[in-house]
Structures are given as structure tokens and as C-alpha cells.
Amino acid sequence: xxxxxxxxxxxxxxxxxxxxxxxxxxxxxxxxxxxxxxxxxxxxxxxxxxxxxxxxxxxxxxxxxxxxxxxxxxxxxxxxxxxxxxxxxxxxxxxxxxxxxxxxxxxxxxxxxxxxxxxxxxxxxxxxxxxxxxxxxxxxxxxxxxxxxxxxxxxxxxxxxxxxxxxxxxxxxxxxxxxxxxxxxxxxxxxxxxxxxxxxxxxxxxxxxxxxxxxxxxxxxxxxxxxxxxxxxxxxxxxxxxxxxxxxxxxxxxxxxxxxxxxxxxxxxxxxxxxxxxxxxxxxxxxxxxxxxxxxxxxxxxxxxxxxxxxxxxxxxxxxxxxxxxxxxxxxxxxxxxxxxxxxxxxxxxxxxxxxxxxxxxxxxxxxxxxxxxxxxxxxxxxxxxxxxxxxxxxxxxxxxxxxxxxxxxxxxxxxxxxxxxxxxxxxxxxxxxxxxxxxxxxxxxxxxxxxxxxxxxxxxxxxxxxxxxxxxxxxxxxxxxxxxxxxxxxxxxxxxxxxxxxxxxxxxxxxxxxxxxxxxxxxxxxxxxxxxxxxxxxxxxxxxxxxxxxxxxxxxxxxxxxxxxxxxxxxxxxxxxxxxxxxxxxxxxxxxxxxxxxxxxxxxxxxxxxxxxxxxxxxxxxxx
Numbered sequence: 001x002x003x004x005x006x007x008x009x010x011x012x013x014x015x016x017x018x019x020x021x022x023x024x025x026x027x028x029x030x031x032x033x034x035x036x037x038x039x040x041x042x043x044x045x046x047x048x049x050x051x052x053x054x055x056x057x058x059x060x061x062x063x064x065x066x067x068x069x070x071x072x073x074x075x076x077x078x079x080x081x082x083x084x085x086x087x088x089x090x091x092x093x094x095x096x097x098x099x100x101x102x103x104x105x106x107x108x109x110x111x112x113x114x115x116x117x118x119x120x121x122x123x124x125x126x127x128x129x130x131x132x133x134x135x136x137x138x139x140x141x142x143x144x145x146x147x148x149x150x151x152x153x154x155x156x157x158x159x160x161x162x163x164x165x166x167x168x169x170x171x172x173x174x175x176x177x178x179x180x181x182x183x184x185x186x187x188x189x190x191x192x193x194x195x196x197x198x199x200x201x202x203x204x205x206x207x208x209x210x211x212x213x214x215x216x217x218x219x220x221x222x223x224x225x226x227x228x229x230x231x232x233x234x235x236x237x238x239x240x241x242x243x244x245x246x247x248x249x250x251x252x253x254x255x256x257x258x259x260x261x262x263x264x265x266x267x268x269x270x271x272x273x274x275x276x277x278x279x280x281x282x283x284x285x286x287x288x289x290x291x292x293x294x295x296x297x298x299x300x301x302x303x304x305x306x307x308x309x310x311x312x313x314x315x316x317x318x319x320x321x322x323x324x325x326x327x328x329x330x331x332x333x334x335x336x337x338x339x340x341x342x343x344x345x346x347x348x349x350x351x352x353x354x355x356x357x358x359x360x361x362x363x364x365x366x367x368x369x370x371x372x373x374x375x376x377x378x379x380x381x382x383x384x385x386x387x388x389x390x391x392x393x394x395x396x397x398x399x400x401x402x403x404x405x406x407x408x409x410x411x412x413x414x415x416x417x418x419x420x421x422x423x424x425x426x427x428x429x430x431x432x433x434x435x436x437x438x439x440x441x442x443x444x445x446x447x448x449x450x451x452x453x454x455x456x457x458x459x460x461x462x463x464x465x466x467x468x469x470x471x472x473x474x475x476x477x478x479x480x481x482x483x484x485x486x487x488x489x490x491x492x493x494x495x496x497x498x499x500x501x502x503x504x505x506x507x508x509x510x511x512x513x514x515x516x517x518x519x520x521x522x523x524x525x526x527x528x529x530x531x532x533x534x535x536x537x538x539x540x541x542x543x544x545x546x547x548x549x550x551x552x553x554x555x556x557x558x559x560x561x562x563x564x565x566x567x568x569x570x571x572x573x574x575x576x577x578x579x580x581x582x583x584x585x586x587x588x589x590x591x592x593x594x595x596x597x598x599x600x601x602x603x604x605x606x607x608x609x610x611x612x613x614x615x616x617x618x619x620x621x622x623x624x625x
Contacts, residue, residue: 124203140195204279228252229251235266262279318336344357407497411423518593546607
């Protein structure tokens with residue numbers, strides 16, 4: 001047979017030295033190059049709480065030097081998916097769950113940072129997705145996945161273990177399929193199907209020089225792993241996340257904090273300081289995107305689009321049959337109803353009926369003008385109130401305000417029945433409020449309620465008119481809107497104490513000088529006590545005037561009110577409440593209270609989300625339910 005050895009071509013000739021060195025760097029994980037924190041995504045000042053008292057996290061370990069050491073302990077453990085790191089005591093607590101596990105919620109913390117393994121919380125995949133441990137459980141065709149522990153209706157060879165991650169019926173890639181994660185389906189006629197989860201490279205694209213890129217790619221164009229922005233090794237740098245809060249310097253993801261030609265990162269290779277990242281350029285559309293026929297199939301938040309022909313997780317109102325001109329092919333983004341915000345799609349997220357796509361208007365195309373609507377605007381069954389006040393319990397609430405009546409202003413209550421934010425009743429079963437009121441768009445809502453029909457923050461038992469309705473669903477608004485719509489379990493009863501507020505015409509701009517009203521039960525900064533709803537009058541100013549103080553940061557989707565000599569305005573607990581203006585004999589919801597840098601700061605204009613920019617989205621969410 002001849003000699004048993006064979007001649008092997010030297011690696012330098014076969015594949016080149018650089019790829020070999022890269023392979024050794026990634027495999028060996030030499031100290032000082034790759035940090036174990038690279039496998040984790042951090043939420044600063046956040047704790048992950050499990051709501052079942054019978055389930056307890058691991059004990060606190062107080063003998064760790066830093067968060068890197070804690071990551072080194074959690075990383076190799078199959079049953080460790082996250083950890084808390086106590087910044088002051090340097091304590092470490094290992095956790096067997098993440099924010100996507102059942103019965104968990106995120107909450108603010110003054111002592112802890114939360115680190116979660118990327119593979120468990122990413123909505124996109126790296127390489128072919130063998131390490132994906134997310135919770136997608138529906139195929140690209142809209143079919144529910146079969147549980148891996150079940151052998152019916154489709155028999156298979158796989159046995160779930162901690163190592164292979166075959167949990168419940170989540171999409172996985174146990175055989176390294178180049179098409180990415182897949183699952184057996186619950187349809188006997190379709191044995192298995194891909195889940196269509198895009199790679200992190202494709203999930204978010206780059207506009208212009210990518211300064212606003214917030215995707216999850218953490219490799220350079222040569223394949224080197226990125227260094228974390230919150231670490232100073234192997235390369236020291238000036239871009240500390242705490243000093244560049246608006247640059248999105250998250251973990252070790254590619255970013256562009258210095259206005260380079262495209263996103264980049266420092267590398268974990270001590271010999272190569274920084275490199276550009278290989279990211280796709282974004283597609284664009286003209287007009288409202290009604291003629292867009294591209295193949296983008298992800299929302300701006302990176303969620304996969306549902307096929308137009310599928311009926312799960314959402315039953316579509318628009319189909320290929322009903323809208324043949326719109327070419328509703330596969331799961332590509334389209335605009336069959338002429339939405340002014342551009343192409344959209346039904347999503348694969350059961351909690352989000354639809355969302356706008358990862359597209360922008362082409363640079364040579366003019367955006368729609370924000371114009372005053374016609375003089376006569378017709379409103380029906382909204383924006384009417386009977387002024388009333390219980391003088392026995394009149395106290396101040398909003399900073400610098402006075403007791404008043406706002407029958408569309410609601411109180412959002414947590415599981416303990418405590419008021420934490422305001423909101424506006426825009427339909428019998430829908431509340432519009434602010435995104436900042438909630439830790440996550442997917443947080444569990446069990447126990448959360450909306451209270452209506454009372455002037456008091458803590459109404460007495462049996463107060464007439466009080467309505468308490470549980471929150472059934474949350475829908476977060478388009479990127480940059482800072483809005484949330486809450487669907488209630490049932491419709492409220494309209495009366496003198498509970499009324500709808502009108503929504504403005506699309507793209508309407510409130511004229512400067514208009515006198516408007518804010519309402520809420522929030523912090524008074526010593527101007528009153530904590531018992532009754534307070535209202536305050538504020539004058540609208542133009543965005544041009546507002547931007548003199550705010551240095552050009554106020555966007556078209558926001559509006560401002562004049563800063564007064566005395567501190568008057570919204571504060572903690574008022575967020576999500578209305579800025580209401582009296583127009584054509586009706587009260588109209590023109591703005592939503594959002595956090596400003598300092599609440600009720602004298603001589604400083606307050607900024608609100610401009611509701612008219614997102615009216616199309618509000619009506620569509622309520623229509624699709």
C-alpha cells in the first residue's frame with residue numbers, strides 16, 4: 001500500500017498566514033485580547049427579577065475582582081445565562097434565565113448592572129446560527145414549531161439537553177444547516193422548515209456614514225472580533241460609553257462615534273488597533289413607498305416580517321388577492337394602504353401587529369410637508385368635557401400647576417397599584433402613553449391596570465366614577481416616536497368623568513402662541529401634595545425658536561412649549577400624559593409628555609412628542625387590533 005503518511009501543504013501556502021493567525025486568536029482566547037464579556041450584552045443600572053417566589057437566583061459571590069471575572073465564571077456554564085454585577089461591592093450573582101424567559105421582568109437598579117449572554121437575547125444570528133438560543137418559534141411560512149421533546153406529528157432523532165439548547169419549540173440549528181435555525185412543524189404535511197432568522201449583518205443596514213447604525217455586528221471586515229467599548233484593553237481609547245451617551249457604544253458592536261466614512265471598532269488583536277466593519281447599505285424608497293418592490297423583509301427594530309399569505313401570528317387585512325396592484329410577495333415590505341411613514345409589514349412578533357421597515361426615503365426625494373390642515377376640521381364624540389372640581393380636596397400636582405379636570409388623562413398602575421405614569425384615552429379600548437414608562441416592549445403586563453374617572457391619585461374605596469381596567473397588550477411605536485399604545489382588556493364606559501380626546505390631523509403643526517394644557521399626578525417639587533390631578537397652561541413655540549436653547553436637537557417629530565420665569569411643567573410621574581390644545585371647539589391631543597433633562601426648569605422650553613406625525617400609525621394599530 002505504500003507509506004501511510006501524506007505530504008501536507010504548509011499552511012502559509014494553503015491559506016495564508018493571516019487567516020491562520022486569526023483562527024488561532026479566536027480559538028485560544030489569549031488573555032488581554034478577547035474578554036469573556038464579549039459574549040454578554042449589558043444593561044446598566046438594571047436588575048432582572050423573577051416573579052415566581054419559588055424560583056430563586058444563585059447566591060451572591062463577593063470574591064470577584066470585576067465584571068470580567070464574573071463573565072468568566074458564567075460563560076462556560078450551560079445553566080448560566082446572565083449575571084448581576086454589583087458595582088459598589090463587586091458582587092456577582094449568576095442567573096439561569098434572561099429577560100425573554102417566562103415570569104421575568106427588567107427593573108431599574110441603583111446598585112447592579114445586568115449582563116446577559118448574547119446568544120439568548122439576540123433576534124439575529126451569527127454565522128449559521130448554531131449558537132442561537134432565542135425564542136422564535138414560528139417558521140418562515142408562519143407555521144408553529146413542534147416541541148423538540150415531542151415526536152408527533154413529526155418523529156425525529158434529537159434529544160433535548162442543556163448543551164444543544166433544544167428547549168420547548170424554539171427554532172434551533174442542531175445540525176449546522178447553512179440556512180440557519182429551523183424546526184419541525186406542527187403541520188403533518190410539512191416535516192420541517194427554516195425559521196427565516198436573518199444574520200446580524202443583514203438585520204440592520206447602514207445609511208450615509210452609519211453614525212446611527214445600532215445593529216449587533218461585532219466583527220470587522222477581516223473577521224477580527226471587536227473590543228468592548230467599555231474596556232481599555234488591548235487598546236486604550238477615548239470613546240468611553242458614559243462620555244458618549246448618544247453614540248450607542250453598546251458592548252463590542254460596530255459603531256461610528258467619530259464620523260468616519262463607515263462603522264468600525266477597535267479589535268481584540270493587539271497588533272491591529274481598529275478596522276472597518278462590513279455592513280450592507282440600506283435600500284430606499286420614493287414618495288410614500290407605494291411603488292417600492294425591493295426585497296427588504298425586516299422592520300426597523302430587526303423583527304422578521306410575516307408572509308402576506310400567512311394568517312399567523314396576525315390575520316392580514318391586506319392580501320395579494322385584495323391588493324393585486326401592491327405586489328404583496330412573500331414577506332417583503334410593501335405599502336398597500338399608502339401609509340405616509342413608508343413601507344411596512346405584519347411582523348412575526350405576536351405582540352406587534354405591524355411595523356415600519358428598515359428603509360428610508362431616498363436622498364433625492366422630498367419628505368412630506370408638515371402643513372396646517374384646512375380651517376374646518378370635523379371631530380366627533382371626542383375632546384368634550386364638563387369642568388368640575390372637588391374643592392374639599394383641591395391640592396397642587398404638576399409643578400407650578402393648579403387642580404383641574406382632564407377626563408381623558410388616565411393613571412397607569414403597576415402590580416402594587418402604584419401610579420407610575422400618565423396616559424391619554426384615544427379610543428374606548430386604547431391608551432396612548434410614552435415609551436419611557438416601560439422597561440421593555442415585551443415586559444409581562446400581568447397586574448398592570450389603567451385607572452380612569454378620578455381626580456385623585458389615591459381615590460377612596462368605592463369612589464363613584466372610578467374605572468379600573470387591566471392592560472392586555474402593549475405596542476411600541478415607530479423608531480424615534482417614543483410612543484406606546486396600550487390595549488385594555490375591555491372598553492371603558494364614557495361619561496362626564498371619562499372622555500376620549502381627539503387625535504390631530506396628520507402632520508398638523510400647532511401654531512406658535514397657542515395656549516395648551518398638560519395634566520398629571522406627578523412630582524410637584526414642593527408646590528403641592530400628592531393627592532389630586534393637576535393641570536398647567538403652557539404656550540406653544542416654534543421648533544426654530546426652541547432649537548436656539550436646545551442647540552438644534554429638537555426634531556420635526558417633536559414640539560415645544562415656552563419656558564416660563566416660574567418653574568411650571570411636567571415631572572416624574574407625569575410622563576406619558578397629554579399636551580392638549582383647544583382646536584375647533586374640541587380638545588386635541590397634540591403632544592405626549594416625555595422626560596426632559598430637568599423637569600419644569602424655569603426659562604427652558606419643554607419638549608413633547610408631536611402626535612400628528614404618528615397619527616397614521618396610531619389609527620393602523622387600533623384598526624388591526
